[in-house]
Amino acid sequence: MKQKMTVPSYMANFKCIAGACEETCCAGWYIAIDEGTYKKYKKVKHPEMKKRLDKELVVKKGSSPECAAKIKLKNNRCAFLAKDNLCDIYKNLGEHYLSETCMMYPRNTNVLGEKTELSLALSCPEAARQILLSKEQIGFNEEEGNPLPVVGARLKLQANSPKHFEDYVLKMRQLLIAIWQESSYNIQDKWQVFEQVMMTFHECKSRQDLKKLTSFLNEMQNGGYLKVNLKSVGKVPQNKKQTSLLESYTTLPVAQKLYATLREMRNQKKWPSSRYETCYSYMIDGLGEAFDIKQYQKGEEIFEAALYESYPYILENYFVNYIYERLVPINQKTPRESLEEMYLYFALIRLHLIGQAANGTHLSEEDIVTLIQSFTRVFDHNELYIQQIKKQLSSK
Ligand code: SF4
Incomplete structure (x- = not known):
């Protein structure tokens, strides 16, 4: 059949x-x-x-x-x-x-x-x-x-007669993908609206308010999310439009913590991919043993020019595929945890590419794809790595 x-x-x-x-x-x-x-x-x-x-x-x-x-x-x-x-x-x-x-x-x-x-x-x-x-x-x-x-x-779903939060996954995911594919948004708009929508899902789930979820999804259909953005964007200067939770994953101290954690993990054991091992060593060469802040800032500029201006489709495609295949927002216990895990993945990819960029003058499409592929190979196929990083981040 x-x-x-x-x-x-x-x-x-x-x-x-x-x-x-x-x-x-x-x-x-x-x-x-x-x-x-x-x-x-x-x-x-x-x-x-x-x-x-x-x-x-x-x-x-x-x-x-x-x-x-x-x-x-x-x-x-x-x-x-x-x-x-x-x-x-x-x-x-x-x-x-x-x-x-x-x-x-x-x-x-x-x-x-x-x-x-x-x-x-x-x-x-x-x-x-x-x-x-x-x-x-x-x-x-x-x-x-x-x-x-x-x-x-x-998953057993009752998408036609939903009774639980999870039964709405297809509609929620469709909305999240639409936000990432919205061509009138720049990257910061996407992050901002995405985070707002995820936090609304979180609230609906934690209060078990399926009525609110249904009316929110109806309101958002056919581009309703564009209005969410228009309402809130005006309050924040264009170049500062960043979401609070995302910001907490991309600060300098968090980058330093992630860097130290990755180094500790590598000191204990070689990475299980020679391709990733090479990408990891580019990051270490770029940022140095002691995490050179000037080098980090130089790499950050190159990273932003490449990922946000030259090849924005790479990040869009990465997140669209991530949301689709992992069934965001029900891939963790709560939508907030789901959002935080996605930010952690982004923060790690960003850190590696900043380190690599700090060593040179630009990042090519091939550099970015090789890093994302080899990083995924290590971190997606053995969940212990990401668990270890989460534990370190919450303990320090
Ligand atoms: S499936 Fe992918 S990883 Fe495996 S050999 Fe073919 S191209 Fe390479």
Whole structure:
């Protein structure tokens, strides 16, 4: 039976570039093994592979159909990734023995009620180029296709007769994406309106006020959010239009704390991606061991010229994809937490690029895409990193 799907426009041009790729799909990650594949692995007859599968699989506590076990890492590489970067499971047992995660990567699927939503992972360099460098706005097409394995979230939604806050996710997300794609806004307007809308969602959720949420969403439809901006913008000088919460993530002291935390983490353990390791070292070279404030200020100017003036579509596409694939604003316990996590990601990306820029005179599209891709590879595929940063930020 065919399935209803939402497919972002960037998927049409994506093709794995295999041998020409700068990365190896699974290097540096714990690979989730779904229940069906785990059962198949238990029945493998190939003597050598049977022995290796018994040794290298770790059964996951509190397992789910999507993740019954994980493959151990050896020197930050999947235990089945051979020296020639080919997969031993694929080579010795065949494609049908690949787990759903391996078969699908870099494609991700979320199931929302009756519908499957497709997206691409930014950790794949070719996907990152397709997503971030498009000068055309990301569109979302409704299609029908064969059922696909679910490698992301699975939500039961009652979108037609909503009873809970989460049932409004599609409408809320549509509004958030529209704000990021609003061509009459500059970047500061986008941040400002986005934050106001997220905080309204937060208030509705914390008071369980679904009536207010419904009327707010109705009011915002068809560009109602433009009026929110017009009402509030006049009070703030054009060059100072920044939101308070965002500001708290992009101050100099916060940048210094993030820098110190990243350095502590790196001192404990090498990063699990050589591409990210290079980007990280550019940041350290630019800002110096002791965090040079003058260098930071120089880098900040270059960062703003590149991201806000020369290539504003990169940031727009990044946030549109972020909101879409993570199901903002319901990806954390509250919309405020969801907003703060998004700001933290932005603050980290910003810091790396400021550091890199401080070393030179400009940032190219390729510099930005390489940083976002390799950063995502490390921080999105092992949630412990971002948790550690959050803990450090709240403890100091
Ligand atoms: S990272 Fe992306 S482009 Fe590279 S080999 Fe994997 S799927 Fe292909």
